Amino acid sequence: MTVVVQNQEARVRGTVQGVGFRPAVYRLAIECHLKGEVFNDDDGVLIRLSGSPNALQLFLRKLKTEAPPLSKIDTIEVQNISDNWQYDDFSISINHSDHDDGNTEITADAASCKTCLDEVFNPDARRYFYPFTNCTHCGPRLSIIHGIPYDRSNTTMNNFPLCKACGAEYQDSLDRRFHAQPIACHKCGPKLAIHSEAKIIAAINSNINIEEQSFQYLQQVNQALLAGKIIAIKGLGGFHLCCDASNHQAVSLLRKRKQRYAKPFALMSHDLNTIAQYCHLSKLEKETLQSPAAPIVLLEEKQASNTLPILSSAIAPGSHLLGFMLPYTPLHSLISRQFIKPLVMTSGNLCGEPQIIDNQVAIENLSGIADLIVYHDRDIANRIDDSVVRCVAGRVRIMRRARGYAPRSILLPKGFEKADAILAYGAELKSTFCLVQQGTALLSQHQGDLENLSTFDDYEKNLTLYKKLFKFEPHYLALDKHPEYLSSQLATSDAKKQSLPLINVQHHHAHIASAMAENQLPRDHSQVLGIALDGLGFGEDGTLWGAEFLLADYCDFKRLASFTPVAMPGAAKAIKQPWRSSFAHILNSMTWNEFTKRYADTEIAKLFNNMPITTLQTMLAKGLNCPEASSAGRLFDAVAAAIGLSAECVQFEGQAAIELEMLVDAEAVFAGQVKKPYTFTLDQQQNHQTQEPHIRINAKSIWPTLLDDIKQGVSKRIIATCFHAGLIIALIDVIELLAKQFTFKDVVLSGGCLQNRILLEGLDRQLTKRQFNCLSHSQIPANDGGIALGQAVIAAARIIKQKSNNSQSINSYY
Numbered sequence: 099m100t101v102v103v104q105n106q107e108a109r110v111r112g113t114v115q116g117v118g119f120r121p122a123v124y125r126l127a128i129e130c131h132l133k134g135e136v137f138n139d140d141d142g143v144l145i146r147l148s149g150s151p152n153a154l155q156l157f158l159r160k161l162k163t164e165a166p167p168l169s170k171i172d173t174i175e176v177q178n179i180s181d182n183w184q185y186d187d188f189s190i191s192i193n194h195s196d197h198d199d200g201n202t203e204i205t206a207d208a209a210s211c212k213t214c215l216d217e218v219f220n221p222d223a224r225r226y227f228y229p230f231t232n233c234t235h236c237g238p239r240l241s242i243i244h245g246i247p248y249d250r251s252n253t254t255m256n257n258f259p260l261c262k263a264c265g266a267e268y269q270d271s272l273d274r275r276f277h278a279q280p281i282a283c284h285k286c287g288p289k290l291a292i293h294s295e296a297k298i299i300a301a302i303n304s305n306i307n308i309e310e311q312s313f314q315y316l317q318q319v320n321q322a323l324l325a326g327k328i329i330a331i332k333g334l335g336g337f338h339l340c341c342d343a344s345n346h347q348a349v350s351l352l353r354k355r356k357q358r359y360a361k362p363f364a365l366m367s368h369d370l371n372t373i374a375q376y377c378h379l380s381k382l383e384k385e386t387l388q389s390p391a392a393p394i395v396l397l398e399e400k401q402a403s404n405t406l407p408i409l410s411s412a413i414a415p416g417s418h419l420l421g422f423m424l425p426y427t428p429l430h431s432l433i434s435r436q437f438i439k440p441l442v443m444t445s446g447n448l449c450g451e452p453q454i455i456d457n458q459v460a461i462e463n464l465s466g467i468a469d470l471i472v473y474h475d476r477d478i479a480n481r482i483d484d485s486v487v488r489c490v491a492g493r494v495r496i497m498r499r500a501r502g503y504a505p506r507s508i509l510l511p512k513g514f515e516k517a518d519a520i521l522a523y524g525a526e527l528k529s530t531f532c533l534v535q536q537g538t539a540l541l542s543q544h545q546g547d548l549e550n551l552s553t554f555d556d557y558e559k560n561l562t563l564y565k566k567l568f569k570f571e572p573h574y575l576a577l578d579k580h581p582e583y584l585s586s587q588l589a590t591s592d593a594k595k596q597s598l599p600l601i602n603v604q605h606h607h608a609h610i611a612s613a614m615a616e617n618q619l620p621r622d623h624s625q626v627l628g629i630a631l632d633g634l635g636f637g638e639d640g641t642l643w644g645a646e647f648l649l650a651d652y653c654d655f656k657r658l659a660s661f662t663p664v665a666m667p668g669a670a671k672a673i674k675q676p677w678r679s680s681f682a683h684i685l686n687s688m689t690w691n692e693f694t695k696r697y698a699d700t701e702i703a704k705l706f707n708n709m710p711i712t713t714l715q716t717m718l719a720k721g722l723n724c725p726e727a728s729s730a731g732r733l734f735d736a737v738a739a740a741i742g743l744s745a746e747c748v749q750f751e752g753q754a755a756i757e758l759e760m761l762v763d764a765e766a767v768f769a770g771q772v773k774k775p776y777t778f779t780l781d782q783q784q785n786h787q788t789q790e791p792h793i794r795i796n797a798k799s800i801w802p803t804l805l806d807d808i809k810q811g812v813s814k815r816i817i818a819t820c821f822h823a824g825l826i827i828a829l830i831d832v833i834e835l836l837a838k839q840f841t842f843k844d845v846v847l848s849g850g851c852l853q854n855r856i857l858l859e860g861l862d863r864q865l866t867k868r869q870f871n872c873l874s875h876s877q878i879p880a881n882d883g884g885i886a887l888g889q890a891v892i893a894a895a896r897i898i899k900q901k902s903n904n905s906q907s908i909n910s911y912y
Contacts, residue, residue, distance in 0.1 A: 105179040106154055108145040110161075112172035113205050113506060116232030116248050119143055120190045121276050122166050126335075130157040137192070147626075148183050160642070167235055167390055172296075172509045172538075188269045192573035204240055204248060204567055207334050207482060207501050209392035211236040213274065218428045224263065228750040229314045229429035230288050230476065234278040236390065240279060240505055240543070241335045244479040246567055250279045254477040261286035285306040288476035289431075290315050290781055293461050294469065310434075315472075320436045322470045328352050330446050330468035331459060334427055334499050335482025336453030337446025337460050339468060340366075344407035352442065353412055355467040358449040360749035364394045364421045364484065368434035373397070373422045376440065378814055382489050391502025392426035393485035407439050413517035416743070416757040423484065426502075443484065452552045455481050480563065481556060482543050484741040491859045493876045499530070499883055504543035505564070508838035508878075510534070510891065511614075513621025517894035521561075521572035523585040524886035525605070527751065528879070529553075531561060531585075532886035533570050534894055539615070540568060541887050548584040558588070576601045576893035578608070578885065580636035601893040605635025606646045607655045608888030609848035614652065614882075615891045617873045619844070621898065625651050626873070627658075627833065627842045632849035632858070632881070633673065633731030633751075642666075643853075644729030645795070647832060649840055652895035658840070659793035659832050661733065662686075662781065663726035667714045672732065675747050676739035677705055678755045681714060683736040686799035690715065697805050702740045730851045733797055734758060737821050740804065741814045752850065761818035762856045767826065768863060776800035776824035780831060782797050793835060795828050827859040833870070847874040 103167045110119075115138050123136040123145055132149040147154055153490040158176065165171055210218075214231045217223040225231045232238065245252035250260075258582050260268060264283055267275040276279045282288060289308070291313055292765050322329055329340045340355060341348040343365055353359055370384060377397035387395050402408050414420055423443070425431040433535075434441055443810045446454040446464055455478040460471055486498040496503065510517060520534035527547050533540040542560055546553040555629045564570065577589035581601045593600045610628030619626070628648040637643035638657070644758045647659035666672035680702060684693055690711075697703050717724050731752070738754035739745035748754055779796040800821070807817050833845060845865050852858050858874060865872040878884040 102150060102153060103148060104151050105181065105183050106147045107177055107179050108147065108158065108161075108172070109141065109143075109175040110145065111169060112176075112509075113168070113170040114143045116205055116234070116239065116279070117168040117276075118166040118274060118276070119169050121234075121271055121274070122164065123161065124188060124190050124271060124467070126157055126160045126164060127188040130154075130160070133188050134183070135185065135189050135191045137190070138592070146179075146183065146185075148185050156580045161645060167211070168205055170506060171508070184515075191215075203529055204243055204505055206391070206503055206506050207239050207241050208236045208390040209424070209502070210428055210431060211390075213456055215428065215431055218431065218877075223298050223702065225283050225538040227309050227316070227432065228284050228287070229290060229312060229427070229432060230282055230474070231428045232278065232280050233274045234276065237278070237280050238334050239280075240480055241482050241501075242476070242479050243567065244563070246569070248279060253279055254479050255280050255282065258282055258287050258476075284312070288474045290472065290474050292318060292472040293465075293473065296870065313773070316432050316436060319433055319470065319472055321442070323437050327469040328355070328467060330464045330471040330473075331429065331433065332460070332473040332478075333430065334393055335478060336455045337464065337473075338443050339443075339446050339464070340433075340595075341442050342439060343409050343413060343442045344901075346410040346412060347409035349412045349442055352444075356444070356447075358444070358749075360421070360744075360753060361414060361449075362421060363442045363444045365409075365413065365440050365821070366423055366425060366430065366434055367437065367440045368425060368431070370424070372438075372440065373424075375403065376400055376911055377420055377422060378410065380489060382492070383408070384495065386487060386489065387422065387424050387710070389502075391485060391509030393423055393487045393496075393502055394421040394423045396421050396486065396488040396497075401469050406455075409440060413442065416753075417760050419488075419538055421486065422750040427888060429474075430735070431791065450547075450550060452546055452550065452556055453481055453483055465725045480560065483546075485544075485689045488853070488855070490855045491862050494851070495858075495875060496877055497853055497883075498528070498544045498880055499541065499877075499879055500544040503877070505540050505550055508539040508541060508887065510537050510539055511618045511620050513898075514891065514894055517891075517898065519571065519573035520576060520604075520893050520897070521570075521574070522576040522886040522893065523578070523580055523589040523887035524889070525581040525882035526580070526585060528883040529557060529585060530886045531557070531564075532882050532890040533564055533568060533572075535568060535570055539887055539890055540564065544883055552784070556587075570700075572596075572598065574599055574601055574893055574897060576603055576889040578602075578636065578889065579604050579638075599625055601889075603889040603892050604638055604655070605630070606630035606643055606849070607646060607650060608885045608892060609880075610650050610846050610888070611652055611892045612878055612884040613839035613846045613848040613873055613875050614650075615887060616875060616878045616884075617846075619873075621652055621895055623651065625649050625842055626844040626846045627836060627840070628655070628846045628848065629833075629861075630849040631730040631847075631851035632725055634729055642725055642729065644727055644728035644731055645733075646728070647793070648837065649836075649842065650846075652892055656790075657785070657792070658836055659726040659795070660731060662794040662796040662798070663728045664732065664797070665718055665726050666729075666732060667717055667724050669723050669725055673735075673751075676713070676735035677709060677745045679732045680739040681706060681711065682718070682739075683733065683797060684801055684805070685715075685718065687798040693805075697809055700805065700808050701742055702745070702808065705745055730849070731755065734851065737804070737818075740858060741754060741808060741817050743814075755851070755854070758818050758821075759854050759856055761815045762822050763815060764820055764856055764859075767860055772819055772823035774803075774820060775827055778801055778824060778828035780828070780835070791839075793803065793832055794853075795832060797840050802893075817844050822856045822860070826857065826864060829861060830864045830868070833865070834868070837870075844871045844873055848880050848884070852880045
C-alpha cells in the first residue's frame with residue numbers, strides 16, 4: 099500500500115516567540131508522526147511539515163488547542179508545497195532565527211506557573227525556596243528587556259551568566275526552560291537583600307547554603323509583618339508596600355505615611371480558598387485570578403465571619419469591593435504562604451507618584467514609609483503597574499491594562515490589514531500610547547497621569563523603548579484635540595521636529611472607535627450609535643463634552659444628543675471639589691432663594707453656607723472661570739456630594755461617583771423594581787452649527803425630587819438607586835428616539851463612567867431586551883486608557899480612505 103506524503107508550510111503569527119511555542123510544535127509533530135522543522139523569523143513562527151494528510155490535519159487541530167499558555171495565535175496560514183523536501187525527523191532549527199535582529203514580539207510578564215511553584219516549595223528541588231524561579235511559561239518579560247533581539251544579553255539578566263545546570267536546561271529543546279531568557283537558580287541568579295533603619299542588615303552575597311539564607315530572610319519578613327510592620331517588596335514591575343491586612347493600626351499607618359488617605363488598597367492572598375472566605379467568587383473571577391496575567395480583581399465583599407481575621411476598614415473605605423490578587427512571583431508566594439493571612443499589597447510610592455523601580459531610590463524614598471525594604475539585584479528595566487479588572491455582565495472588564503496584558507498585540511479588524519506606521523499619543527489621565535504596525539496595534543501598558551513630571555518622563559522613555567523594541571518608525575501621528583493635554587503637545591512638537599502629519603481625533607469619537615475595534619467591527623462597517631459617558635473631553639465646537647451620543651463610523655461622526663451643559667464653577671476646582679458641581683446643578687434647576695427657602699435645613703445647604711458661594715454666584719452670573727460641560731462625571735459628582743459623599747474634596751479621580759455606585763440596590767435596578775426613579779427631561783433642540791435636531795438630557799428636573807428626599811430623610815441608598823435607575827431610563831429613551839430617526843443596529847458603550855457596574859449592566863440588559871446589539875469593552879479599558887487605540891484606528895481609517903481617493907495630502911481630510 100502506497101503512503102501519500104504531503105508537504106505543507108504553516109505560518110503562525112501572534113505572540114508565538116519566547117513562550118515555548120517551538121518545543122510545543124516539536125512535541126505535537128512527534129505525536130503526529132510528522133517530519134520537518136520549526137523556526138522563528140521576522141513574521142512569527144514558520145513550520146515545515148511532511149507527512150500524511152490525516153496527520154497534517156490532526157497536527158493543525160492540536161496546534162490550536164494545545165498551544166503554550168502564554169502564546170496567542172492570531173493567524174495560521176497553511177499552504178501546500180510542491181518541493182521534494184528531505185527530512186529524516188522533526189527538529190527545532192536555530193540557524194534561521196536565534197542570532198538575527200528579528201522582529202520578535204515581546205510577551206507580557208506572567209505569573210508563576212504551577213510547575214515552577216512546585217519546585218520552589220519542594221525541599222528536594224535545586225530551586226527550593228528560590229525567589230526568582232521561572233520558565234518559558236512564566237516570569238518576567240517586558241519588565242526586564244531593554245533592547246532587541248529578545249536575548250538574555252538584552253535584558254537585566256545580562257549580569258547573571260548561566261551555571262552549568264541552568265545552561266543545560268536552556269539548550270535542551272524538550273525542556274520547558276529551552277531558551278527561557280530569565281532563568282536562573284540559587285547558584286547563578288539574582289539574590290535577596292533586606293534594608294532597615296538606613297543600613298543593610300541582610301546583604302546580597304554568595305555564601306554557601308544560599309537556600310538557608312533565603313529562608314532566614316523570609317522568616318525575618320514574616321516576623322516583621324506579624325509585628326505590624328510595613329514592608330517594601332520589589333516585585334516584577336516595581337516596588338510594593340505591604341502590611342497585615344487585618345492589622346488596622348498598620349493599615350492606617352501605611353495610609354498616613356504614604357499620604358494615600360482614601361483610595362482603596364489592593365490585597366494579596368496566598369490561595370483562592372482564603373479569598374473565597376472574604377469575597378463572593380464566580381467561576382469567571384476564579385479563572386481570572388488564576389490566569390497568567392494574575393490581575394487585581396475587584397470582588398464583592400462578604401459579610402465578616404467571626405472565625406476569620408477581620409480585615410481593616412481602612413483598606414477600601416466607602417466601598418463594598420475588595421481588590422484581591424494571587425501571588426504572581428515566587429517571592430510573593432514565599433512571603434504570603436508563610437504569613438497565611440491576607441496582605442495589603444499597594445504600589446511602592448508616595449501618593450500620586452509613579453511606582454519606584456530602582457533599589458537606591460527605594461531606599462532613599464521608601465525608608466520613611468517602610469520599616470523593612472526587601473529587594474534584589476535584578477534590575478527592573480520598565481515600570482509596569484499591576485493590572486486591575488472587574489467582572490461585569492459575564493465578562494472580564496480591564497480597568498487598568500498593565501502587567502500580564504501589555505504589550506500583547508491587538509489584531510485590528512478586517513479592512514485594516516495595511517494600516518501601518520501610525521503612532522497615537524493617547525490622553526492626559528490614565529494615559530497610554532499605541533503603535534500600529536502591519537495591521538496590528540500595540541497598546542502600551544498603563545502610564546499614569548501625565549500631569550506628574552516623573553510619569554511624563556516615563557511616558558517619553560517608554561515611547562522610545564517601544565519604537566526600539568518593535569523597530570517602529572511612525573509616518574503619522576494621532577492626538578487628542580485638547581490643546582492643553584501634555585500628550586497632544588508632545589505629539590505636536592514631535593510632528594514639527596520630524597515633519598510628520600498630525601491627525602486630530604475628538605476624544606469621544608476615540609472612545610467609541612476603541613470599542614468598535616476591540617469588538618472587531620470591520621473598517622467598512624455601517625454607522626453605530628456610540629454613547630460615550632465620562633468626565634471631560636474637548637468637543638468639536640470648542641466646548642467641554644462628557645455625555646455624547648454619536649452616530650459614528652471609524653472616519654467620522656455626527657453628534658445627535660448629549661447632556662444639557664452645566665457650568666463648572668472654578669473650572670478644574672469643580673473636579674476636585676464635588677460640592678461645586680452640586681451648587682451649579684441646583685442653581686440650574688432653581689434660584690438660590692428657592693433653594694434656601696425649601697432646603698435650608700439640609701446638610702448640603704449647611705455645607706454651601708461654609709463655602710464662598712457669593713463669589714461663585716458672581717462667577718456664574720458673569721461667566722468667569724465657569725466653563726459649561728455636558729459631563730456625566732460631573733453629574734455623578736453633584737448627586738454624590740448632595741447626599742454627603744466626599745462633598746468637600748475627593749482624594750482620587752472618581753471617588754464620589756464610586757461611593758455613589760456602592761450604595762445602589764443593584765438587583766432592584768436590574769429587575770426594574772425601583773418605585774420612583776428620578777425623571778430626566780428630554781429637550782428637543784437644534785444644533786447651532788449644523789441646524790440639525792439635537793436631543794438634550796436635562797438633569798434639572800431630578801433636583802426638586804432629590805432634594806425633597808434628602809429633606810424627608812430618605813436613605814442615601816434609595817436616593818442613589820433612584821438616580822441610577824432614572825439615568826438608565828433616560829439613556830434608553832434617547833436611544834429609542836434616535837432609532838426612529840436614524841439607521842443603526844449596534845449601540846457602542848465607552849467612557850470612564852461605563853466602569854460603573856450599575857450603569858453598564860443596566861444598559862446592557864435594557865438594550866438586549868430591545869434587541870439592540872450592545873457592544874462594550876472587555877480587554878481594553880473603557881476609561882482614557884483605551885483612547886490611544888481609538889485614535890490609532892480612526893487615523894488608520896482616514897489614511898486608508900484618503901489613499902483610496904488618491905489625495906495628494908493626508909492633511910486635506912483633517
